[in-house]
Amino acid sequence: MPTQAALYARVSTRDKEQNPETQLLVLRDWAERQGLEPTEYVDHASGKDLNRPAWQALARDWRNGKVDVVVVLRLDRAFRSIVDMHNCFDEWEGRGIRFASITQPIDTATATGKLMVNILAAFAEFEREIASERIREGQARARKEGKKIGRAKIRLSSERAAKAVEIHGGNWADAAAKLKVSESTLRRRVKNLGAKSIVAS
Missing domain, CATH: 3.40.50.1390 (Resolvase, N-terminal catalytic domain)
Structure with a gap:
């Protein structure tokens, strides 16, 4: 063999x-x-x-x-x-x-x-630790300068979230991917609207 x-x-x-x-x-x-x-x-x-x-x-x-x-x-x-x-x-x-x-x-x-x-x-x-240290130093400097760190927040209304789920036939994963948000975020937005009629696939 x-x-x-x-x-x-x-x-x-x-x-x-x-x-x-x-x-x-x-x-x-x-x-x-x-x-x-x-x-x-x-x-x-x-x-x-x-x-x-x-x-x-x-x-x-x-x-x-x-x-x-x-x-x-x-x-x-x-x-x-x-x-x-x-x-x-x-x-x-x-x-x-x-x-x-x-x-x-x-x-x-x-x-x-x-x-x-x-x-x-x-x-x-050692190289990885140095890179991580540089990132932390850069973030600390940005905070001192009053800059926001991290990903920009995606503004998603409850109505838009519910509409996306409806368009995708109740498929939460597809709707979340289309809106570029996590499925948990999408579910929270829809729950806030009280969209009880939407059935998860």
């Missing part, structure tokens, strides 16, 4: 221009040259934690014995936290799963690769 490789790609939610194919093309080529049987997992999510749909699917697969090696383009595509990284590495080691970051000298099959994992993960977390 060929070695099963999990090719993991992640693009940030902040940059809409990113395309995971950029990572996947390189990962596929590497897997082919290694003679591995690839399965692809792609997330459009922040890397701040591991609560990402594709990553969770990958975790289920490696726990079910369907993965022999986890492959990423760069370490920060998988991890931004040293704690998360070590937790996964401990689990993978116990299951005999290898990890490789193909644009960095990282391959847990080697002692040098294991050392580089720790060094690069420390830099990734």
